[in-house]
Amino acid sequence: MCHETIYQALYVQGLGERRRELTKALRTGRAMRKPHRLAHKRQPRYSASMVMLSERLAEADDRAVPGHWEGDLIIGKNQLSAIGTLVERSTRYVTLVHLRHDHSAVGMRDALLDTIAKLPAHLRRSLTWDQGSKMGRHHEFSVAADMPVYFCDPAGPWQRGSNENT
Structure with missing residues (x-):
């Protein structure tokens, strides 16, 4: 308290x-x-504006078309290790994002780019993430991967249900 x-x-x-x-x-x-x-004194969370989940395409909501991903970050004990998870919404395929020594926003961006680059182009449609600070470079990732990033509402983990359940 x-x-x-x-x-x-x-x-x-x-x-x-x-x-x-x-x-x-x-x-x-x-x-x-x-x-x-x-x-009125609050600072915006990210320097680039966020695209909210409500603006995501309808094809991602009904899970009919593969290529829409949900992501999250799992941080280990004492914040010494971290791993990212990506779950494809329609097939529930899980990919782990290896974060070597750095799990800052830059490290997360680079690790996501490495992981996404291994996927075929038709499986890179969108990525949904929470509003954590590790996606502070989401705009750079979106441009480099040619993949839009959508953000859930604050304190709304159920909006990425596949990832949370996995």
């Missing part, structure tokens, strides 16, 4: 006379909690 959770619980529970006592006891003396993160 973090301090932010404790403060929010205090502000929610205070009613009537309890609220007045609470505001006197708090260091700031405020009756309302001031949020620390303001929406």
Whole structure:
């Protein structure tokens, strides 16, 4: 539990006379909690704009045409090792992406390009990923592989169900 959770619980529970006592006891003396993160001050996650999953072609949704992939990154103990997974949506074929020593955004881009290059052209239609920082170079990957990258909504792992279940 973090301090932010404790403060929010205090502000929610205070009613009537309890609220007045609470505001006197708090260091700031405020009756309302001031949020620390303001929406207009947030930085965009990626430098290149993301294409959301809702814009993906319908042929990928019904799993009729092979070549649409779902990807994820599995990081090992103490973040010392990592491996990427790619699952093809229609056939459920799994390919592992070997990340040698570096599992940064650049390392992920290069490893994905190496893995995708081994596939035939008709099996390189699209890639769906979560909004993790390891796909920070998604635009460079998309241009180099000639393969669009789509992103799931935040905290929506079910949107890549094949990959999560695998």
